[in-house]
Amino acid sequence: MQAIIVLFGVTLVVFLLFQFVPNGPVGLARTDLGSRATPFQIHNFIVANGLNLPWYAQYWHLLDGYLHLNFGYSYHRNQTVRALIFEYLPRSLILLSMSTVLALVVAIPLGIFQTVRRNKPSDYVLSSLAFIFYAMPSFVLGNLLILYLAVDHQIFAPAVPQSEGLVQMLTDFHDMTLPVVTLAAITVAAFSRYMRSSMMDAFAQDFVRTARAKGAGRARVLFRHALRNALIPIITLLGLSLPTMVGGAVITETVFNFPGMGLLTTQAALNYDVYVVIGTTIVATVATVAGSLLADILYAVADPRIRYAR
Numbered sequence: 001m002q003a004i005i006v007l008f009g010v011t012l013v014v015f016l017l018f019q020f021v022p023n024g025p026v027g028l029a030r031t032d033l034g035s036r037a038t039p040f041q042i043h044n045f046i047v048a049n050g051l052n053l054p055w056y057a058q059y060w061h062l063l064d065g066y067l068h069l070n071f072g073y074s075y076h077r078n079q080t081v082r083a084l085i086f087e088y089l090p091r092s093l094i095l096l097s098m099s100t101v102l103a104l105v106v107a108i109p110l111g112i113f114q115t116v117r118r119n120k121p122s123d124y125v126l127s128s129l130a131f132i133f134y135a136m137p138s139f140v141l142g143n144l145l146i147l148y149l150a151v152d153h154q155i156f157a158p159a160v161p162q163s164e165g166l167v168q169m170l171t172d173f174h175d176m177t178l179p180v181v182t183l184a185a186i187t188v189a190a191f192s193r194y195m196r197s198s199m200m201d202a203f204a205q206d207f208v209r210t211a212r213a214k215g216a217g218r219a220r221v222l223f224r225h226a227l228r229n230a231l232i233p234i235i236t237l238l239g240l241s242l243p244t245m246v247g248g249a250v251i252t253e254t255v256f257n258f259p260g261m262g263l264l265t266t267q268a269a270l271n272y273d274v275y276v277v278i279g280t281t282i283v284a285t286v287a288t289v290a291g292s293l294l295a296d297i298l299y300a301v302a303d304p305r306i307r308y309a310r
Contacts, residue, residue, distance in 0.1 A: 003289045003290075003292075003293060006285075006289055007285065007286065007289060010281075010282070010285045011062070011063055011066060011282065012059070014278055014281060014282065015058070015059050015062055018062075018274070018278065019055070021274060029041075029042040029045040029046060029051075033045060033075060049061075049072070050062075066282060069082050070082065071085070071275060071276075071278065071279030071282065072275030072276075072278070072279065073275060074268070074273055074275060074276050075273075076268075076271050076273045076276075077273070077276075081275050081276050081278075081279040082279070084264060084276060084279075085261070085279055085280065085283060088259060088260055088261050088263075088264045089260075089261055089283070090166055091166065091258070091259055091260045091261075092249075092253070092260035092261040092262065094166065094176075095176065095179055095180065095183070095249070095253070095258060095260055096183065096249065098176065098180045099179075099180045099181075099182075099183035099184040099187060100184075100187065100238070102180060102181075102184040102188075103183075103184045103187035103188045103191055104191065104234075104238075106184070106188045106192075107187070107188045107191035107192040107195055107234075108191070108195055108234070110126065110188065110192040110195070111191070111192045111193075111194070111195025111196040111198075111199060111230075112195065112199060112222070112227070113126075114126055114127065114192070114195075114196040115195075115196055115199040115200055115203070116222075118196075118200065126192070127193075127196075129189075130188075130189040130192055130193050131189070132189075133185050133186055133188070133189035134186065134189035134190055134193065136186065137251070138182055138183065138186055138249065138251050138252045138255070139251045139252070139254075139255050141182050141185060141186065142178070142179075142182045142251075142252055142255040142256060143255060145178050145181065145182060146158045146178065146255070146256075149178065150178065156174065156175070156177050156178050157174065157175050157178075158178075158256075159256050159257035159258075160175045160176065160179065160256055160257060160258045160259065178256060179249075179252055179253070179256045179258050182252055182255075182256075183249055183252055190237065191234060191237060194233045194234060194237060195230060195233075195234060197233075198229075198230035198231075198232070198233045198234070199226055199227070199230040201230070202226040202227075202229045202230045203226055205229070208221060208226055211224075232299060235295055235298045235299065236295050238291075238295070238298075239291040239292055239293075239294045239295025239296075239298065249262050250262035250263075250265060250266055253266075254266050261280055261283075264276065264280065265277060265280045268280070
């Protein structure tokens with residue numbers, strides 16, 4: 001019920017922002033159709049999009065369109081917004097899924113290692129590196145990788161070809177390496193810090209002391225008792241990373257010219273393609289709510305003490 005209220009509220013906010021388009025419906029029509037649009041074309045545009053209706057009727061028209069996955073039409077690209085989202089969304093999902101899996105594979109063992117070696121020189125070195133990467137903007141890291149690995153040594157391509165399809169992305173990782181590494185490096189920095197902190201908190205709990213008192217070995221205490229509870233913050237981060245997957249890493253996709261949702265949103269904003277921006281915003285909102293719900297459900301899976309009842 002909370003998710004439904006949030007979605008309803010966001011659609012209302014988007015509709016209200018939609019009303020602040022300069023010069024109202026006529027300005028929106030001229031932005032989409034071009035400055036040479038005739039009064040007849042502008043009138044047809046306004047009627048077709050329901051912009052001549054009262055505000056409450058306009059909102060219902062917009063809401064009814066969202067329920068039927070009708071986000072409008074992009075005159076700049078001569079395509080429906082739904083078709084654009086279906087074209088660009090899978091690419092962003094592939095990019096963010098690969099970077100997230102890589103980040104988890106590296107961050108979880110790294111956080112465990114730092115916990116075991118806490119307050120040792122290796123812990124201090126890894127913590128310093130994590131802080132550096134966590135504070136580093138993605139466009140800085142991306143451009144450094146392009147300059148060093150693509151321009152100077154020509155190991156990888158500096159950008160992803162716009163014509164590259166999903167099958168080629170899944171079978172040929174050469175062009176995907178730099179974007180994936182850029183996103184994964186920053187994600188590893190955040191996940192490893194949360195993992196280290198959560199593992200240290202778990203070691204201070206009574207159930208870990210009890211397991212040790214019963215004679216459980218160090219590995220059993222670490223992986224069977226402490227690790228499962230320490231995964232809850234990571235589950236939270238994973239759930240809340242879904243909007244990033246849907247919206248795409250806007251800056252990273254722009255830096256590497258990656259044909260995903262982030263690049264689509266950036267280009268639409270630069271071209272004043274209002275319906276595309278609204279469509280990607282709504283999709284990202286749905287992903288945010290879905291991610292929060294997924295994180296709540298996974299809490300009970302990771303921690304048996306958490307149960308949901310009436």
